[in-house]
Amino acid sequence: MKLLIRGARILDPSQGLDREGDLLVEEGRIAALEGEIPADPQTEIIEARGKWLVPGLIDMHVHLREPGEEWKEDIESGSRAAAAGGFTAVACMPNTRPPNDSPETTRYILDRAREVDLVRVYPVACISRGQEGRELAPFGELREAGAVAVSDDGRPVADAGLMRLALEYARSFDLPVISHAEDPGLSAGGQVNEGIVSARLGLKGIPAEAEEVAVFRDIALAKLTGHPVHIAHVSTAGAVEIIRRAKEEGLPVTAETAPHYFTLTEEAVLDYDTNAKVNPPLRTERDREAVRRALAEGVIDTVATDHAPHSPLEKEVEFPAAAFGLIGLETALPLTLRLVREGLISPLRMVELLSTNPARILKVPGGTLKPGSPADLTLIDPEAVWVVTGETLYSKSKNSPFLGWEMRGRAVLTVVGGRIVWRI
Ligand SMILES: [Zn+2]
Known part of the structure; x- marks a missing residue:
């Protein structure tokens, strides 16, 4: 399956990159990282304008x-x-x-x-x-x-x-x-x-x-x-x-x-x-x-x-x-x-x-968006506002000193080896 993340602010310290662009995932790896990448009909497209795409x-x-x-x-x-x-x-x-x-x-x-x-x-x-x-x-x-x-x-x-x-x-x-x-x-x-x-x-x-x-x-x-x-x-x-x-x-x-x-x-x-x-x-x-x-x-x-x-x-x-x-x-x-x-x-x-x-x-893989690397990616909405409560946490335990805090920013998409494991 191909996945195209489009129009994100791409942040990758391993390449000194901080610019808008598209990222294509193919067969579990980062296939391309460019200003604009055309999509074929088999590609799932994620519009990511305003979001941060990071390793x-x-x-x-x-x-x-x-x-x-x-x-x-x-x-x-x-x-x-x-x-x-x-x-x-x-x-x-x-x-x-x-x-x-x-x-x-x-x-x-x-x-x-x-x-x-x-x-x-x-x-x-x-x-x-x-x-x-x-x-x-x-x-x-x-x-x-x-x-x-x-x-x-x-x-x-x-x-x-x-x-x-x-x-x-x-x-x-x-x-x-x-x-x-x-x-x-x-x-x-x-x-x-x-x-x-x-x-x-x-x-x-x-x-x-x-x-x-x-x-x-x-x-x-x-x-x-x-x-x-x-x-x-x-x-x-x-x-x-x-x-x-x-x-x-x-x-x-x-x-x-x-x-x-x-x-x-x-x-x-x-x-x-x-x-x-x-x-x-x-x-x-x-x-x-x-x-x-x-x-x-x-x-x-x-x-x-x-x-x-x-x-x-x-x-x-x-x-x-x-x-x-x-x-x-x-x-x-x-x-x-x-x-x-x-x-x-x-x-x-x-x-x-x-x-x-x-x-x-x-000394483990990851930490980079270089083409050819495993497609481990996080898409962040830096402005999303949410409140920490016991019900919003997936951990079995709720022992957080931040319960009740209003947070700004969260992951809206988490991709491991090209597979979506979290999405809101
Ligand atoms: Zn310790």
């Missing part, structure tokens, strides 16, 4: 909860939420039950994703067996089974010696290493950011230093081993500064942040809203500002959601008993578009953050 969005940090916690999310509901949010690919973290530390679990995830057949699902496997921080998982077998990266996300690798080994071992298999940067000794028992808000709520705080100590350590280890480290969910001004200096030195480090860190501050938990309880915690206005600047200046490379679904069972409880995490697949695009409207980043930079850079860091 399919890629979220390199989600929790799909399958296997083991399917009451929160599964590969089907998570894939549907991803497609609705404009994502054509997601990388799923290994803290499932069991954790993804074996080729069997990696293959199970890939088989389920194939059955569901919506977006591309890239499994991230564990750094350590059982995420217990004692011995390394079998990286070679995991790579062969289809894992695209390793991480103990959800937990830090507490032992610096083991993290060093992980980077050395990952190097021989060309596996990206994703660091959940947290010093467990400093964060233990913490609920929210340490500071005025933790004091006012009478909750134990997690200091910014719990993140910064670990970011510094893992960058030092990247330098020692010569293998890149990717820092997940950057939330503090100090972490931004450490990463900035490392990049200036030419060290192999990349970093992501999540929309909640550039949109909200610790004040979101002042009324004990468990949907705003997340790890790392929401920080101060100063941190938020630093993260925003880092996105604009290239210190932070990508926006990932850290989509972490939890059911009311884990969230509608006393604040200290509530699980950490919030969902983000369906709100990431409009929240990042806010940065464009504020003039902080250009539309092209937004596409870099949400597509081109995650593809490059994970």
Whole structure:
């Protein structure tokens, strides 16, 4: 089947493209990209004037909860939420039950994703067996089974010696290493950011230093081993500064942040809203500002959601008993578009953050509209206004701090390998 998307504003940082034009999809690939492309009668035409056509969005940090916690999310509901949010690919973290530390679990995830057949699902496997921080998982077998990266996300690798080994071992298999940067000794028992808000709520705080100590350590280890480290969910001004200096030195480090860190501050938990309880915690206005600047200046490379679904069972409880995490697949695009409207980043930079850079860091296909590439595309209506409610979200879980927010901008068409998986 042929698909012609006509008259869109085409945004593709991989070719430095920002201009109006047509794009033709044929046999699952981008066949042509020009000012005007004639259509034959077999071609489905999508009129896209006023819309933005971009390489399919890629979220390199989600929790799909399958296997083991399917009451929160599964590969089907998570894939549907991803497609609705404009994502054509997601990388799923290994803290499932069991954790993804074996080729069997990696293959199970890939088989389920194939059955569901919506977006591309890239499994991230564990750094350590059982995420217990004692011995390394079998990286070679995991790579062969289809894992695209390793991480103990959800937990830090507490032992610096083991993290060093992980980077050395990952190097021989060309596996990206994703660091959940947290010093467990400093964060233990913490609920929210340490500071005025933790004091006012009478909750134990997690200091910014719990993140910064670990970011510094893992960058030092990247330098020692010569293998890149990717820092997940950057939330503090100090972490931004450490990463900035490392990049200036030419060290192999990349970093992501999540929309909640550039949109909200610790004040979101002042009324004990468990949907705003997340790890790392929401920080101060100063941190938020630093993260925003880092996105604009290239210190932070990508926006990932850290989509972490939890059911009311884990969230509608006393604040200290509530699980950490919030969902983000369906709100990431409009929240990042806010940065464009504020003039902080250009539309092209937004596409870099949400597509081109995650593809490059994970070394997966996508992130480009070059003819010949797989037709993974997102068509965005930057002006569509909608309200986030439990009913509008496709995720099985509704733990979003943005419920009730009016959003501007959304994906109106998501195409994976030439196939339409989402359309409104
Ligand atoms: Zn994490």
